[in-house]
Amino acid sequence: MSPKAPASRNPWIVLICAATLVTIAMGIRQSFGLFLRPIQQDIGVDSAAFGLAIAVQNLILGLAQPVIGALADRMGAGRVAAVGGALYALGLALTAGVSGALGLNLTLGVLVGFAMTGVTFVIAIGAAVRAVPAEKRGLAAGIVTAGGSVGQFLLVPIAQGLIGGFGWRETMLIYAALAATMVLLAIGIAGKPRAAQATSTDPQGMGPALLEAMRHSGFWLLSAGFFVCGFHVAFIATHLPTFLADKGLDPAVGARALALVGLFNILGSYVFGMSADRWRKKHVLAGIYLGRAVVMALFLSLPITALSATLFACAMGFLWLGTVPLTSGLVGQIFGVRYMSTLFGIVFLSHQVGSFFGAWGAGYIFNRTGSYDLAWQLSIGIALLAAVLHWPIRDTPVARQVAE
Template sequence: MPPPIVSSPRNPWIVLFCAAALVTIAMGIRQSFGLFLRPIELDLGIGREAFGLAIAVQNLILGLAQPFVGALADRHGAGRVAAAGGLLYALGLVLVSTISGAVGLNLTLGLLVGMSMTGVTFVVAIGAAVRAVPSDKRGLAAGIVTAGGSVGQFLLVPIAQGLIGAFGWRETFLIYAALAATMALLAIGISGRAAPATPLDQPTQSFAEALREAASHSGFWLLNAGFFVCGFHVAFIGTHLPAFLTDKGLDPAIGARALALVGLFNILGSYVFGMSADNWRKKHVLAAIYLGRAVVMALFLAFPVTPLSATIFACAMGFLWLGTVPLTSGLIGQIFGIRYMSTLFGIVFLSHQVGSFFGAWGAGYAYRVTGSYDFAWQASIAVAIIAAALHWPIRDAPMPRLDPAE
């Protein structure tokens, strides 16, 4: 496959701003979906398992499509992909506001929104950002874009809670649809294609060769396994934490505040872990993040659930929330180079979304069967410990074909 012709380079700060803003809106809206569980449950009689299934379908579709969307962004440009994703996102949210049952919820919030998010979240945005900066700043760039998702969570989750209380859940989806449509304009700022191969940059590697190379590397599969766990945690907590806190007798506003605090503290965490990706061995930091998650969840369950404990948990988990993204994407770029980074990260992101499927739906299923979230919490702690162990043996040296500067 011949390499594409690169478009005119853009100001790195413009690319970083637009990439981060895209993720801010896309993930901010996405992280507010857990607040709609109880209103939809009460209004339409849709149970938690059904709502969790819709979010699980959304995550699974996002993952299944991501490798292909990443390949499109590598070849045809991130801007076009993001513009299409933003418009489709807006359409999906409009249609969610019209649903009357579980089938409609799965087709709109699940299928359509899941498809749309492939173009406006981490794979496409981070791929555009890391190509716009020097090689020694790629971890920081990925961290800045990742932090955008947390800014959105901090800002848009409380707004969603207020809008639901003031206008209702249907009207809130319509308002957020208008916000999602603005992503089509932001996409202009990340337009441009991946740079073609040069004599010093993977001179002969084709798309198929890149896939075979990654498939033959054990570290690639270990990263897939670790990111599965990350997805499980994020979907379980993001979807079910508000309902879990309400079950414990806390005010629904505390659940919204907890999700907002997760976003706020992940701004700091994403920045810190993004910088660490440029200074420390990424696999060791990843292992520490997963181990830290296990400790935080275990301590949360060991004490009575109160507004204070929920706040402390949200702050601690928020710091560890998406620090895995710049580190995981950074390892992929470090080991395999950036020419096909969006494609390879898209494959790893698929594993993340499979984990998200089980985190969102599985927790709802466990709740229906057992009447509590105890099993879901225990499973989250166990897989966190496993993920910490899996990252340690990753071979993180660049492939021999790469230029040292890569």
């Protein structure tokens, strides 16, 4: 008997398991910034070396994601997620034993980065949107995206407490055990996607689908905008705690700020997920990037205090990952959902290239200049650019979709 297609399963089972996968995967990932100072003090790596490990992680996640997305489109999301969860646990366990920058790059960088391709947004959202009717896809993507924020809100403060109580190595081992539970959650999204019907009105396979996307200017504009999103997320998640500590604030303020980003993004992901089903997604995306520029500019123009850090985290959190359901929604709206994981995986590659420069580049800037000021200024500038880039996107379905 062939595996049951996700679309024929109970949609709530698929949504809950997909969201929980992202909750664990992203919650652990967003806590990595808290390990920077303890790892520095223990094995003697600097900010740029740690930032490079996170940058490598983001780059590997991006480079491998289109291939892993294509595997999920062919073999089913469950199998891919199970392997991803197992490798995630292995990568964290090996990270706990590193003694230098090379080991950090191979474990937390390469292995964890590859593992995340199977358990983060591309695979989980691809499974979720195929499990619900077309008019609910934006909301489904928003629910899965919110899962990442729930994880950030819950697991970042826990990581801070565990590091303080037991040490960073022990915390890595505890989170490795948590990551292993994703292998079981993968069962909930198991099953192969329904094969495309090769008829005179639907001759498309994966090759033609890729060519169709590559010829569409909106696909490249979405990719450029997602690069900016990746830069922002990696820069803030990796370096905000250190930035605040350098301003004389207690390390707990940085942990609380990251947790608040996650908390407020639960609301933001839900709101923007709903907006994806109601308003033109490209206009909402432009508004999100413009909002980020304004929030960052206001934050830097005021004295850096615990209160201003809290308000910044709340505002940025609301705008944090609202881009994900909207960007994935535009991919599905324009090109259809049959090859959703493949096409969104390519767009996500651009996001992760941005993440590479956000994590490593900000650390490099800090080492060269002694501050994060230039990184903040660059973040504001590219946010304004992203707002402009989304406006001309042709967001109507391609001719093939209309014919079908």
